[in-house]
Amino acid sequence: MPTTTNLAAITNGDLIPLLDDAGGGSYTQGRNNAKDIRQGLVNVLAAPNGGAYTRRAGVLPTTYNNSGKYWSDLRVAGQGSPSTSITLGAGQMVLPRTGQGYYLLSLTQDLTVALANADGANPRWDRLCLKGYDKEAFPGDAVHGPYLVAVYGDPAGSPSLPAIPTDSIEIARILRAAGSPGDLIGSGTAPITDMRVGTAMYGTPRVLLPGDALANAGGYHGEMRLRDENFVAAGLPAKSLVDRWSAVTSQWHGTTQLLLPQPSQTGFGSLGAGVTATIAQVTIPWPGWPYKVVVRAAQLGFFHASSVGLAAEVQVRVDSTTYATSGYVAWAKNTNAVGNVEAMVSTPGGSSAAITDGNSHVVSMICKNSSPGTPFTIQTGSFYAYELSIHPVGDG
Known part of the structure; x- marks a missing residue:
């Protein structure tokens, strides 16, 4: 038959609230002291910071001043x-x-x-x-x-x-x-x-305050942090971001895909045979977590040719590395006809490792004249459907 045995009293801690025997089996006498309450109630409410009885000290933000762009608490x-x-x-x-x-x-x-x-x-x-x-x-x-x-x-x-x-x-x-x-x-x-540094109640996003840093580690697996615009790099299309800490990778991971503003066209004019030109580019600042780049370009541009059957190849370049794209060839059918290009690429290298270096990167759309011996013209103002997004990489 199963038996149950009380092995040992837990003396390094307590139950809260709890009363003691005041005599005659009447449990009405006070037992919990201030330390019990601190280690019990405050510990169970405050966000952990790397241990069962370690908490993140700091301000609990509640009030945001939108005109001044600051949290007013303390x-x-x-x-x-x-x-x-x-x-x-x-x-x-x-x-x-x-x-x-x-x-x-x-x-x-x-x-x-x-x-x-x-x-x-x-x-x-x-x-x-x-x-x-x-x-x-x-x-x-x-x-x-x-x-x-x-x-x-x-x-x-x-x-x-x-x-x-x-x-x-x-x-x-x-x-x-x-x-x-x-x-x-x-x-x-x-x-x-x-x-000021921020803290939070356990399970709620921790607001970053001016004394915090993006590089600071999280306190527990699954912790969320809220970054207002003071902690979001200029050039990212977001006023605030929520990140998640992983104890598996020991780093922060993003929770939101970001679609960057469409860049303006930078390259046009005559393009000789075998020559490439940058027709649009954008700089991606470090978002604070690992990511991959996805570029989509439907109806990318118009190419005017002087003869039939000229091919325009579109590629994506991240810094100095060029990546192949899908559906990248456009054929000019006759003089002054137009070709239509669609391109999509996941970088770096599709299934290869994500960008993790903490630096900014320049992503460019490259046009190459793949036809031997014959130039064609890239029309100005035609590259209006170039989209670039960054996708956070998880810890799986």
Whole structure:
């Protein structure tokens, strides 16, 4: 007969919520402490970062300012008339304390404070961070609760960044110019550099903030990240992108195919026998994930010939490598007749590896006169159906 045995109590952890025996079998006495709640509730809600009890610390973005193109949560901003005062926007953050787990910091309304005046002789770095103090868990803490902390660096001709307190999260830094210009915080002479990093609730897309980087790894398999237009390269037809992290490949993968704007025609005129010409091209910036290129060209162009049976071959070139296409031959039937071309190519090399190098690439549509000894003319303004798209490659 099967038997069930309680092998060992789990003492390095707890159940939340849970009450203890207050005497006589009445389970009404409090049991869970603040650490239990942090390690239980905050851990189960916050996004993992590489371990069962490791979470990604950072700001939880909720409010996007479309005119300024920024997330306002816990954002440090200068005053309308630049001065030593700064305002910290309302918001929430997941904060760590070594050995105690993670705290949820909340600021329910904007907070305005004044920083120390700039040094009269030399510039200095000021760093602003958030920290949670806890006298119960850390008796040596001088204060108790959440604080906005300023770390003023040493003034010098070439100032260095000062260190910030352990378990604090930097949200902004300011290079304070010497003298009164350094007191114009938020102006061109003392600009605020946004250093916030984003986090998220488990299972929801993590918003990238200015302190994040595209190269930063994900925290768990299947994590999603949301990139607004500040993290989408110019030249890509998207205001925002959602990526997925794979623990299989240890990289981010795209979730959306992107159709690039049609390029304008760059080549036309007479094309000699065996000669090639670039008739259209586009530069693809690095999208942030592995991809392949697909080029489609229906009714690609018109070719005027001086004799019957001239062939126009269309190819696709990625940087300096030319790829064969399908349906690429057009025949001019008589003088001034037109040929119609269709071309499609998957690059690089069809089933070969995707583009993964992190660089931009130039994709060109190439026309070649395949007829021996006879030129023909590429008509201007006719290459209107050239389409180029990039397709994300998964981790399968």
